[in-house]
Amino acid sequence: MILELTIVAVFFLAGAVVSYASGLRGATQAVGALVVASTLAPALGWLLIVLHLPVNLWVFGALGGAAVALALVWTTRRAAPGASNGHQRGAGIAWGWLAGAAALSLIAAFTVRALLLFKWSTDSLTYINIGATLANDTYPDTIYPALLEDRVVGTPLLHEASALQQEFFLHAATPLTAGAIAAVCTWGLWRVVGRALATRAGIATAVVAVIALLVTNRLVFTSFYINGHATVALGVAVLAVGAWVLAERSTHTGWAVVMVIAGIATVVTRPDSIVLLAIVLLPIVTQREIPRAVRIWVPASIGVAAIAWQSYMVWIWHSYATSMSKAALISLAAAVGILVLAALAATPWITRWQVWILAAGEWGLWALLAAAALLTTGLVKASGEATWENTVGNAGGWFPMLPALGILIAAAFVLLRRTTTRPMRFVVTAFVPLMMLLAVARGAAYRVGTGDSLNRAWTHIVPVAIVLLIALLALGSQRLIRASRLNTVASGS
Amino acid sequence: MIRTTLAIGLVAAICASILTFRETDGQFPDRYQAVAMMESSDILALATANSPQLEYAYSLSEALGNVAPGATLYFPDDGLRIREWTGVKLAGFGMADSVVATSLTTSALEDTISVPSDAVIHTGEADADRSWEIILDPDGDHSSLVYMVPGPTNPNERIIETSLVNVDLAGDDA
Numbered sequence: 001m002i003l004e005l006t007i008v009a010v011f012f013l014a015g016a017v018v019s020y021a022s023g024l025r026g027a028t029q030a031v032g033a034l035v036v037a038s039t040l041a042p043a044l045g046w047l048l049i050v051l052h053l054p055v056n057l058w059v060f061g062a063l064g065g066a067a068v069a070l071a072l073v074w075t076t077r078r079a080a081p082g083a084s085n086g087h088q089r090g091a092g093i094a095w096g097w098l099a100g101a102a103a104l105s106l107i108a109a110f111t112v113r114a115l116l117l118f119k120w121s122t123d124s125l126t127y128i129n130i131g132a133t134l135a136n137d138t139y140p141d142t143i144y145p146a147l148l149e150d151r152v153v154g155t156p157l158l159h160e161a162s163a164l165q166q167e168f169f170l171h172a173a174t175p176l177t178a179g180a181i182a183a184v185c186t187w188g189l190w191r192v193v194g195r196a197l198a199t200r201a202g203i204a205t206a207v208v209a210v211i212a213l214l215v216t217n218r219l220v221f222t223s224f225y226i227n228g229h230a231t232v233a234l235g236v237a238v239l240a241v242g243a244w245v246l247a248e249r250s251t252h253t254g255w256a257v258v259m260v261i262a263g264i265a266t267v268v269t270r271p272d273s274i275v276l277l278a279i280v281l282l283p284i285v286t287q288r289e290i291p292r293a294v295r296i297w298v299p300a301s302i303g304v305a306a307i308a309w310q311s312y313m314v315w316i317w318h319s320y321a322t323s324m325s326k327a328a329l330i331s332l333a334a335a336v337g338i339l340v341l342a343a344l345a346a347t348p349w350i351t352r353w354q355v356w357i358l359a360a361g362e363w364g365l366w367a368l369l370a371a372a373a374l375l376t377t378g379l380v381k382a383s384g385e386a387t388w389e390n391t392v393g394n395a396g397g398w399f400p401m402l403p404a405l406g407i408l409i410a411a412a413f414v415l416l417r418r419t420t421t422r423p424m425r426f427v428v429t430a431f432v433p434l435m436m437l438l439a440v441a442r443g444a445a446y447r448v449g450t451g452d453s454l455n456r457a458w459t460h461i462v463p464v465a466i467v468l469l470i471a472l473l474a475l476g477s478q479r480l481i482r483a484s485r486l487n488t489v490a491s492g493s
Numbered sequence: 494m495i496r497t498t499l500a501i502g503l504v505a506a507i508c509a510s511i512l513t514f515r516e517t518d519g520q521f522p523d524r525y526q527a528v529a530m531m532e533s534s535d536i537l538a539l540a541t542a543n544s545p546q547l548e549y550a551y552s553l554s555e556a557l558g559n560v561a562p563g564a565t566l567y568f569p570d571d572g573l574r575i576r577e578w579t580g581v582k583l584a585g586f587g588m589a590d591s592v593v594a595t596s597l598t599t600s601a602l603e604d605t606i607s608v609p610s611d612a613v614i615h616t617g618e619a620d621a622d623r624s625w626e627i628i629l630d631p632d633g634d635h636s637s638l639v640y641m642v643p644g645p646t647n648p649n650e651r652i653i654e655t656s657l658v659n660v661d662l663a664g665d666d667a
Binding site: 113115116117118119120121122124125128129130131132133136137138141142143144147167168169171208211212215216217218220221224226320394397399400401404405407408411412415416450451469470472473476 | 495499509513517518521527528531532533537540582585588591594
């Protein structure tokens with residue numbers, strides 16, 4: 001117990017330093033700390049693997065410690081008395097918020113360990129087994145292509161520190177990741193709604209979001225499930241909700257650092273993450289209200305990391321298999337595509353064409369799905385029927401929240417429009433055809449039951465869907481004023 | 494009006510989710526329920542105790558980790574750089590110290606192994622209907638070997654998977 005709480009405290013400290021160094025202040029600093037604490041191990045560990053360095057706890061700890069020390073030195077020098085900005089040493093540290101977040105993390109870690117709250121499946125065993133090979137340095141001598149492609153490395157890295165206490169998984173890892181998701185969702189609503197309407201309204205919407213998350217059975221299950229779904233859901237929430245908050249000019253651009261860390265952790269956590277990230281990043285890159293530097297550097301950083309990781313995967317296939325994996329090559333192409341997005345973000349025209357780009361992307365996915373339905377013998381239909389049974393029939397445990405969200409968001413999408421919510425809206429609506437196409441790509445239909453991969457993957461977007469719906473209900477449609485009218489007003493005529 | 498109607502819909506969905514939460518949980522086994530507690534933190538023991546398939550899959554690795562942690566595992570791969578799930582299981586849950594792929598064939602490595610007369614033998618069943626034995630030499634801390642006896646079916650799989658693993662055969666004085 002003591003060791004587990006120490007591990008949680010160390011990761012939180014690292015998260016707090018990174019969050020502070022990113023320029024985040026107040027409650028945002030604490031939320032950033034929670035996110036970074038939950039994603040730092042996967043976001044850093046993959047690089048050691050690619051560089052053929054040992055990933056055991058000593059190396060990991062030394063590199064993480066060095067990174068934190070460098071960040072501390074940099075921030076204290078920057079804020080030292082006499083520095084150009086004139087700030088006092090330690091100024092800007094949100095002691096109260098950080099202490100509250102750290103206390104909640106430790107209480108949650110203590111509770112889940114004491115009550116043995118964790119969920120597992122055969123997949124969980126595979127993940128923590130790989131984590132054990134990382135901890136004892138046998139990973140480079142045992143990993144093979146199919147296993148790397150199926151299980152990637154994010155979840156094993158997340159649990160690797162458990163080897164310190166002679167165990168195979170960290171009880172606190174997934175619940176704290178889920179806590180970070182809740183923190184991001186409530187933070188986004190509180191920041192934007194609180195600023196647009198009133199602080200009380202911001203708090204009320206945040207409370208509704210927490211309740212909606214807590215009563216959704218499969219989200220609660222995922223909060224304890226040893227798998228990568230919570231990490232991917234966190235990455236999607238940090239990027240999509242964070243982009244909305246940035247578009248509403250309600251947070252510091254330092255949030256981009258948190259986006260990059262969570263985005264990289266997402267890349268190395270599930271095999272389909274890279275295509276999911278493509279639909280998450282497309283509306284961000286094209287969103288005019290988001291600062292240009294963020295639109296360029298977030299996809300550029302994630303893209304470079306993704307290219308390095310997918311290249312390593314291709315190299316493993318080349319070295320230890322007789323044939324090359326098409327999925328590995330497609331994933332590498334998708335990673336290059338993300339870097340291309342960053343380059344396109346530098347052009348002035350991409351924001352002007354956002355509506356058309358997003359429409360083309362989404363309708364393109366639906367068109368591909370229609371073609372797949374015609375060309376395959378019932379695979380799309382079988383996937384659709386199983387998904388209906390899992391969601392509406394509750395065989396997968398998602399009824400009634402998921403069908404209700406589908407109906408309410410569809411209605412809100414038609415009746416309420418708010419430009420800045422596009423980063424959330426696009427990922428929620430494009431997710432459906434994307435996942436149906438992935439079933440076609442793998443050549444196997446989704447199945448009835450809670451263990452079905454799409455049934456588990458709904459977790460990736462449901463938190464964002466809840467924030468999107470509450471945001472639209474609270475803020476309503478955006479009042480759009482034509483540029484010509486603005487010019488008229490400005491000229492005083 | 495539109496927002497009020499949709500907000501009522503959201504509140505209704507939340508209320509319905511609360512009312513159906515237990516019923517939804519009730520249709521799943523413990524480890525798929527949202528809030529059910531587990532009996533132990535030893536996830537490997539839970540897995541092998543609750544499922545015959547998982548016992549087949551992981552009992553050898555679990556036993557190796559219990560009786561010979563910190564071993565050096567020599568995997569014969571005939572120089573083909575073959576890596577399989579068995580190797581990952583034995584290295585990870587088997588709590589190995591290091592893994593060495595040898596270019597020896599399985600049969601050549603088998604020839605180098607002799608079973609001590611006073612060896613302590615642990616037996617069990619592994620995947621693919623094959624039984625296994627971990628034969629520990631009591632004279633050395635890590636002088637032990639793992640031997641997966643070929644089963645009645647799929648004898649050729651011995652070559653494909655790592656059917657014979659030499660655990661620090663040369664002995665380790667440490």
